[in-house]
Amino acid sequence: MSQIPFQSKLPEVGTTIFTVMSALATEHKAVNLGQGFPDFPMSAALIELVADAMRNGFNQYSPMPGWMPLREAIAEKIEFLYNTTVNPDTEITITPGGTYAIYTALTTVLQPGDEVIVFEPGYDSYIPNIVVNGAIPVRIDLQFPEYKINWAEVRQKITPKTKVIMLNSPHNPTGAVLSGDDIQQLRELVQNTNIIIVSDEVYEHIVFDNVKHQSILRYPDLAQRSFVCFSFGKVYHCTGWKLGYAIAPAGFTKEFRKVHQFNCFSCHTPSQVALATFLKNRESYLSLGAFLQQKRDYFLSLMKNTRFTMLDSKGSYFICAQYNRISDESDKDFAIRITREFGVAVIPVSAFYQDATDNKVVRFCFGKKEETLALAAERLARI
Numbered sequence: 001m002s003q004i005p006f007q008s009k010l011p012e013v014g015t016t017i018f019t020v021m022s023a024l025a026t027e028h029k030a031v032n033l034g035q036g037f038p039d040f041p042m043s044a045a046l047i048e049l050v051a052d053a054m055r056n057g058f059n060q061y062s063p064m065p066g067w068m069p070l071r072e073a074i075a076e077k078i079e080f081l082y083n084t085t086v087n088p089d090t091e092i093t094i095t096p097g098g099t100y101a102i103y104t105a106l107t108t109v110l111q112p113g114d115e116v117i118v119f120e121p122g123y124d125s126y127i128p129n130i131v132v133n134g135a136i137p138v139r140i141d142l143q144f145p146e147y148k149i150n151w152a153e154v155r156q157k158i159t160p161k162t163k164v165i166m167l168n169s170p171h172n173p174t175g176a177v178l179s180g181d182d183i184q185q186l187r188e189l190v191q192n193t194n195i196i197i198v199s200d201e202v203y204e205h206i207v208f209d210n211v212k213h214q215s216i217l218r219y220p221d222l223a224q225r226s227f228v229c230f231s232f233g234k235v236y237h238c239t240g241w242k243l244g245y246a247i248a249p250a251g252f253t254k255e256f257r258k259v260h261q262f263n264c265f266s267c268h269t270p271s272q273v274a275l276a277t278f279l280k281n282r283e284s285y286l287s288l289g290a291f292l293q294q295k296r297d298y299f300l301s302l303m304k305n306t307r308f309t310m311l312d313s314k315g316s317y318f319i320c321a322q323y324n325r326i327s328d329e330s331d332k333d334f335a336i337r338i339t340r341e342f343g344v345a346v347i348p349v350s351a352f353y354q355d356a357t358d359n360k361v362v363r364f365c366f367g368k369k370e371e372t373l374a375l376a377a378e379r380l381a382r383i
Contacts, residue, residue, distance in 0.1 A: 066094025170315025
């Protein structure tokens with residue numbers, strides 16, 4: 001079928017590496033440690049709550065900002081976790097996933113020509129979200145191999161056009177987390193400016209080794225200039241639900257909802273009704289870090305039998321590894337080859353850089369069943 005030509009808003013963007021590697025994994029029947037989703041079941045109790053909501057007639061549109069009992073439960077949780085009061089009516093919006101919340105936050109505030117500080121490697125939606133809004137991504141590399149922020153470089157890159165700083169902790173793809181010092185540096189940097197923060201905190205509960213998650217919501221001076229984005233899918237092992245939320249000051253939220261109402265408008269009602277009840281079970285999210293730390297540690301013990309050099313992961317369900325003792329191939333070629341030849345799919349970390357920076361590092365997702373991790377490690381030991 002012929003088509004009328006038009007100019008692409010994202011001419012440099014193709015199919016994501018996640019789609020490519022997952023398709024390759026399926027083709028070669030590989031163990032998929034690439035894309036970040038669990039292969040174990042979610043809570044049966046939460047499933048039953050959704051079924052109950054549907055049986056009880058909660059099958060029509062929920063209010064545009066989200067089901068109020070759910071927003072109230074989120075506000076209670078934030079008060080409990082971060083000692084911060086958030087108004088459920090004017091400062092919380094339920095969204096179809098965390099990625100949507102990030103996109104909507106950026107679309108709410110960005111004007112053509114605005115600059116956005118964005119760190120690489122970084123989640124692959126950030127820069128296309130910036131570009132499609134006519135803004136300019138100002139890329140700063142995290143310091144390899146710890147993947148720390150170089151705050152001196154951030155200061156150098158700030159200009160009168162800087163509108164947003166994007167943060168992600170725990171970090172995808174590296175598992176790095178912000179420290180108290182990072183937060184202090186950020187506070188000093190944005191003080192007396194109009195810079196807005198967009199903070200991606202979808203892995204807020206997946207933090208290891210007794211480290212405290214440095215949510216922007218802990219700090220009133222930062223929270224008052226921020227959109228903070230979360231995901232239920234990451235917390236409750238149901239990534240296919242595509243349900244999350246954004247927290248922002250009332251004035252920010254009012255503008256956020258102007259965009260939201262003409263895009264998604266309303267999110268899946270039965271899931272919201274179920275989560276309003278399930279969220280009151282604090283143990284369900286407080287135990288998540290220990291649960292996934294056990295998987296991280298188990299995977300690390302298995303990987304000692306391989307020639308990979310494992311990097312540190314303090315959060316998320318990702319861990320990165322160098323393969324320089326195995327091959328000098330590009331990380332993309334290496335990832336494709338081991339998927340085809342050894343039956344394990346991973347993600348090349350160069351995919352998280354706009355210029356494809358290649359430090360000979362690949363990303364593994366260890367949020368899998370133990371038997372999945374054991375099979376993957378057995379195959380990786382043959383490389």
